[in-house]
Amino acid sequence: MIYKQPISALVVIYTEKLEVLLIERADYAGAWQSVTGSRDDEETLRETAIREVAEETGIDATQFKLIDWQLQNVYDIYAKWVHRFPPGTTHNTEHVFGLQLSHQVAVKLAPREHVSYQWLPYKIAAEKVFSPSNRAAILQLPERIQHD
Numbered sequence: 120m121i122y123k124q125p126i127s128a129l130v131v132i133y134t135e136k137l138e139v140l141l142i143e144r145a146d147y148a149g150a151w152q153s154v155t156g157s158r159d160d161e162e163t164l165r166e167t168a169i170r171e172v173a174e175e176t177g178i179d180a181t182q183f184k185l186i187d188w189q190l191q192n193v194y195d196i197y198a199k200w201v202h203r204f205p206p207g208t209t210h211n212t213e214h215v216f217g218l219q220l221s222h223q224v225a226v227k228l229a230p231r232e233h234v235s236y237q238w239l240p241y242k243i244a245a246e247k248v249f250s251p252s253n254r255a256a257i258l259q260l261p262e263r264i265q266h267d
Contacts, residue, residue: 123157123203125196125211128168130154130185131256132178132218135264139244139257142175142228143235147199150249151237153256155213168216176236177227184219188263191215192252215256217263 131153132140144150156171158164165187172180192213196204204211226236239247245257 122205122208124159125204125208126158126164127155127211127213128158128164128171128216129192129213129253129256130168130172130180130216130218131253131260132172132176132220133241133257133260133264134220134222134238136222137241137260137264138223138238139241139260140176140223140226141237141239141244141247142226142233145230145232145234147249151244151247152250153248153253154218155253157211164214165216168214168218172218175229175232178218178220178224180218184217186217186219186263188215188217188256188259190256192255194252213252215252217256217260219264 141151154172154175158167169180172178193210196211223238228236241257241260245254248254
């Protein structure tokens with residue numbers, strides 16, 4: 120088995136109107152989240168963010184404002200997913216990015232990973248996500264948005 124690295128990127132995808140893209144996990148019904156995924160090999164965290172956005176949504180993050188928020192969260196790996204990591208690994212370090220789009224775009228989900236998506240106003244999106252760190256990141260959007 121190839122284990123996941125306990126280093127990940129969380130990418131909050133949002134519009135200038137503070138609409139947030141949420142995706143529903145295929146392996147956890149009713150669990151909504153932003154794009155997230157573990158680093159592969161020696162890729163940079165930015166490369167992880169770009170790859171995960173493309174894999175999970177079909178969006179090319181290089182065409183939009185991808186901003187490293189310089190924010191890290193360390194959390195206990197959920198029991199249902201701990202088997203995906205090397206034995207004895209209990210914590211993950213998540214690096215937060217924001218991906219700002221001018222407007223909502225079409226999304227192409229990876230069906231093995233996600234079953235549904237929706238765009239929601241940021242406060243509603245923050246209430247819907249299952250992860251506390253995802254919720255906290257979404258609630259930072261009013262201060263994080265970049266105006267041209």
